[in-house]
Amino acid sequence: MADRRTPIAAAALAVLALAGCSPEPPDEPGLFVLGVDGMDPVILQRLMDEGKMPNASRLAVEGGFQSLGTANPPQSPVAWSTFVTGRDPGGHGVFDFVHRDPKTYLPISSATPPVEPGEAIELFGWYLPVSGESPVNTRGGTPFWDALHDAGVDVEVYRIPGNYPPTPSDAKVLSGMGTVDMRGGYGVYTWFTDRPVQGAQHLKGDIQLVSVQDDDLDGTPDTVRGSLKGPPDLFHLPPGQIPGDADYLTAPVTFRIDPDRDEVLVEAGGGRALLKEGEWSEWMPLGFDALPAGMMNLEGIVRFYARQVRPHFEVYASPVNVSPAAPAQDVTTPSGFATELYALLGHFYTQGMPEETNALKDRLFDDDDYRRQVALVQEDSGAMIDLALGRFQRGDMTFFYLSDIDLQCHMLWRLGDPKDPSAPPHPAFEPEAAHTHGQDIEGYYRHVDQVLGRVLDRVPEDTLVIVMSDHGFQSQPRTAHLNSWLRDQGYLVLKDGKRTGQIATGDVDWSKTRAYGLGFNGVYLNLAGREAQGIVDPGAADALLGEISSRLQGWADTEKAAPVVRRVFRARDIYSADRVAEAPDLVVGYDAGYGCSDESTLGEVVEATLEDNTSRWSGNHLMDPEVVPGVLLSNKKIPGTGHDLPDVTATLLSHFGVPAPAGMEGRDIFTP
Amino acid sequence: MDLFNALTSAVFDVLLAPFGYRLAWFDLVLWPVLAGIGALLVYKKVSNQAGIAAAKQRIMVHILAVVIYRDDILGVLRSTARALGWNVRYLAHNVVPLLVMIVPMTVLMVQLVAHFAYRPLEKGDVRLLEVALDPESGVSPKAVQLQVPQGVAVDAGPVRTPDGQVVWRLKMQDEGDFTLRLTAGDEAQNKALAVGGGPRKVPVLRSKTWEALLYPGEAALPRKSAFESIRVAADERDVSPLPGGEGGIVLWFFGTSLVAGFLLRNRFGVTL
Incomplete structure (x- = not known):
């Protein structure tokens, strides 16, 4: 007679498996990594010494604290890709925020290089695609989560930078920095105002000049109508055409203003929010119809901020984020992870950099407005980390990214140097704002410490906890226009003897240009056979690179009596060979206090070579890696020093006994 | 309107009371099934069962003709037209039962929504x-x-x-x-x-x-x-694993009552 217990036991196991229960708890300690973008070891040490970061101090005493070598260049997408894959940029192929297309000399995103446009059938003004590819993430190497997941470790990764579009994976991963908004931009806001904005065309948002109408003709203006742009209207765009202002799907928005009170009722996407001045709305879903009759409705989410109702109408709409409830594009792997998180958390920021830095840079927000918005991001992030901690079990691996410090150091350094309080005021110093917000960066460090405290309190006792940052920070009081310097040195020549111009608008005379700058730290030779109109003979490239390097290292800021550049690196000397051909020929390591201008980064040549940095983007890290190391903290003793990012990656794998994938360079930080 | 609401609410507050508000799934399964059975009984009583059976039979005959005489274009067109004509008659036979059932079914659905959707x-x-x-x-x-x-x-x-x-x-x-x-x-x-x-x-x-x-x-x-x-x-109230909210309960009600009616039609001797 057959044993009847076997099918019963099998059924019981199946039920347990279906219920998501593991029959036996894993017998190895878990690993929780807190990735804090931009945390600086000098600032952290000071705050720990002052007793302001008790949880970090606890880790430093019980385990270890030291500087962590960053990537070269120390840019977030480069550094995080290095951490993710355990490979240098030559291995993963991310060399800068901005790469260039050698065929056109135009800047392109390192995250999502453009793809060849597909074909479409045109029918009554509609373009119906019949072929084409979606942009993909070209980062090379094996992400640590894949290696862990394949080895059977339950791994969850929250808001990892440089993973948009998400690389295919079975592990649960939410993409972070680099994830675009619904327009395909990196934070394109909308500003509704009845007051003209100077230089609106140069701002990073959509400025809608509106009029407050009197709908009921009672003599009191009461209604503002506008629209929010969503994704490009691809069914009305010929393949490959870059969308113009009128080529986006839109959703209407109406603002009703009370006749007596400075309050506004926002009506958008079938929802309503009532806001006082200085208040943010909750997330409001918006639908964008790509096809008629609801055949393709793309859902986004937006938050409104009533900055001012009277005397001038000023309402800010956040970039339209991809809705996690019904993602119009993948922001997670597997795709369903976004909706799983939505079911547990409600709506959350999916845009890669949720802090509204553009509004502060563009001076639409003051520091109070900005702080209110950052508080929303912290709330959002706090709910998510609580969720992650609730799901974390012994034997699991979770990575959680915090943006608190990086963007706030970029934006608020001008109000008080947290690294050197005796430093002279930053050129963008604002005394009044400094009085209120001069200590904000310290506050954000303390917030990270509170989050760390929650992690330490909630993870199982034997969990290995690592806190790491991708780089540190420095003040940036001076801005370097690298392309202008190349012009003055005779390496870059503009047409018709002009002194200013742009690569993108065809102002460069490529028949006389030997080198040009694109990206925050890159210099490329105009190399024959590689660049479309290259003139530098490959045989002469080495000598020319040596000459430019030497001159760059002699670039002095005469006004400040200081060197501009600390070191210059040749790509072939610092990167592994796999993808070095895609790298800039030279990587410029600016000295502390200097950084490449936004203009030069995108290929613009302006008159000056150096000037004061009066932008609110006042702290920076796009310098020589040695002046902006990151942080490594752990609750386990770290025997040696001199570790860098790939060592942390190697540690994640060795903790679970998972062999390192081919090409991974690091060594376990806990192995003497 | 108010009187109607008050009366129906009073009735359903009593009908739903034995199971309380906590066992939402029980009421959300029981009442659509009962509604399906009730609809079958009403359908049997007020519809022309012989006419419906005849209409269904004629539709099948003409569909078969379309398949069998597919080489005869005129014949196919004629049979298609007749099948459509009988279809209209079939639908006409359903109008009276629909009119009889629409009010009680809507009331039941609205009451389930009022009790369990939020x-x-x-x-x-x-x-x-x-x-x-x-x-x-x-x-x-x-x-x-x-x-x-x-x-x-x-x-x-x-x-x-x-x-x-x-x-x-x-x-x-x-x-x-x-x-x-x-x-x-x-x-x-x-x-x-x-x-x-x-x-x-x-x-x-x-x-x-x-x-x-x-x-x-x-x-x-x-x-x-x-x-x-x-x-x-x-x-919306979470009544998982059943669908919740207004839309979820309405769809669930229609789906469950239709499935119940369809599965039980032979037991009650009803031609649909």
């Missing part, structure tokens, strides 16, 4: 109180006043819109069943709020239009009221 607000929740004035009343939005009980705070507003709406933002500070009082000139109306506590019938909308029939949780507004509607949106 959950009470939670302490700390912030919600909009949306008041629409009847444009024919001549009452100005500025004349509308709100009194809130202890436990509910006005967080922002009112914002008065040019199309005769008045909106407040309310914050639920305590748990309980509260009554908001709205006045417009001499008229005063109440609006109920359910905050905290166990699952129960959650008041959502008071209206003086036909919409009141869909929201029997509160009395309809008087026909002569200056208020056209008073609404505080509620969140």
Whole structure:
């Protein structure tokens, strides 16, 4: 007679498996990594010494604290890709925020290089695609989560930078920095105002000049109508055409203003929010119809901020984020992870950099407005980390990214140097704002410490906890226009003897240009056979690179009596060979206090070579890696020093006994 | 309208009472199945069963003819036309049962929605109180006043819109069943709020239009009221694994009653 217990036991196991229960708890300690973008070891040490970061101090005493070598260049997408894959940029192929297309000399995103446009059938003004590819993430190497997941470790990764579009994976991963908004931009806001904005065309948002109408003709203006742009209207765009202002799907928005009170009722996407001045709305879903009759409705989410109702109408709409409830594009792997998180958390920021830095840079927000918005991001992030901690079990691996410090150091350094309080005021110093917000960066460090405290309190006792940052920070009081310097040195020549111009608008005379700058730290030779109109003979490239390097290292800021550049690196000397051909020929390591201008980064040549940095983007890290190391903290003793990012990656794998994938360079930080 | 709502609510409050509000899934399975059975019985009683059987048979005959004589174009067209004609007759046979069943089925569905689609607000929740004035009343939005009980705070507003709406933002500070009082000139109306506590019938909308029939949780507004509607949106109640909310319960009700009716048609000797 057959044993009847076997099918019963099998059924019981199946039920347990279906219920998501593991029959036996894993017998190895878990690993929780807190990735804090931009945390600086000098600032952290000071705050720990002052007793302001008790949880970090606890880790430093019980385990270890030291500087962590960053990537070269120390840019977030480069550094995080290095951490993710355990490979240098030559291995993963991310060399800068901005790469260039050698065929056109135009800047392109390192995250999502453009793809060849597909074909479409045109029918009554509609373009119906019949072929084409979606942009993909070209980062090379094996992400640590894949290696862990394949080895059977339950791994969850929250808001990892440089993973948009998400690389295919079975592990649960939410993409972070680099994830675009619904327009395909990196934070394109909308500003509704009845007051003209100077230089609106140069701002990073959509400025809608509106009029407050009197709908009921009672003599009191009461209604503002506008629209929010969503994704490009691809069914009305010929393949490959870059969308113009009128080529986006839109959703209407109406603002009703009370006749007596400075309050506004926002009506958008079938929802309503009532806001006082200085208040943010909750997330409001918006639908964008790509096809008629609801055949393709793309859902986004937006938050409104009533900055001012009277005397001038000023309402800010956040970039339209991809809705996690019904993602119009993948922001997670597997795709369903976004909706799983939505079911547990409600709506959350999916845009890669949720802090509204553009509004502060563009001076639409003051520091109070900005702080209110950052508080929303912290709330959002706090709910998510609580969720992650609730799901974390012994034997699991979770990575959680915090943006608190990086963007706030970029934006608020001008109000008080947290690294050197005796430093002279930053050129963008604002005394009044400094009085209120001069200590904000310290506050954000303390917030990270509170989050760390929650992690330490909630993870199982034997969990290995690592806190790491991708780089540190420095003040940036001076801005370097690298392309202008190349012009003055005779390496870059503009047409018709002009002194200013742009690569993108065809102002460069490529028949006389030997080198040009694109990206925050890159210099490329105009190399024959590689660049479309290259003139530098490959045989002469080495000598020319040596000459430019030497001159760059002699670039002095005469006004400040200081060197501009600390070191210059040749790509072939610092990167592994796999993808070095895609790298800039030279990587410029600016000295502390200097950084490449936004203009030069995108290929613009302006008159000056150096000037004061009066932008609110006042702290920076796009310098020589040695002046902006990151942080490594752990609750386990770290025997040696001199570790860098790939060592942390190697540690994640060795903790679970998972062999390192081919090409991974690091060594376990806990192995003497 | 108000009397109708009051009567049906009284009946269903009793019918649904034995199982309470907590066992939502039980009522949400039982009543659609009973509705399917009831519909079968009504269908059997009021429909022309012989006519329906004949129509179905003729439709099948003509569809077969289309298949068999597919080389004869004229024959195919003729049979298709006849099949369509019998289809129309079949649908006509369904009109009377549909008319008989539509009211009780709708009432049952509305009552299930009223009882199980929403959950009470939670302490700390912030919600909009949306008041629409009847444009024919001549009452100005500025004349509308709100009194809130202890436990509910006005967080922002009112914002008065040019199309005769008045909106407040309310914050639920305590748990309980509260009554908001709205006045417009001499008229005063109440609006109920359910905050905290166990699952129960959650008041959502008071209206003086036909919409009141869909929201029997509160009395309809008087026909002569200056208020056209008073609404505080509620969140959907989680009745998983069944679909929740208004749309979910409506779809579930239709689907379950149809499936039940279809599966039980032979047992009850009904030709559909």
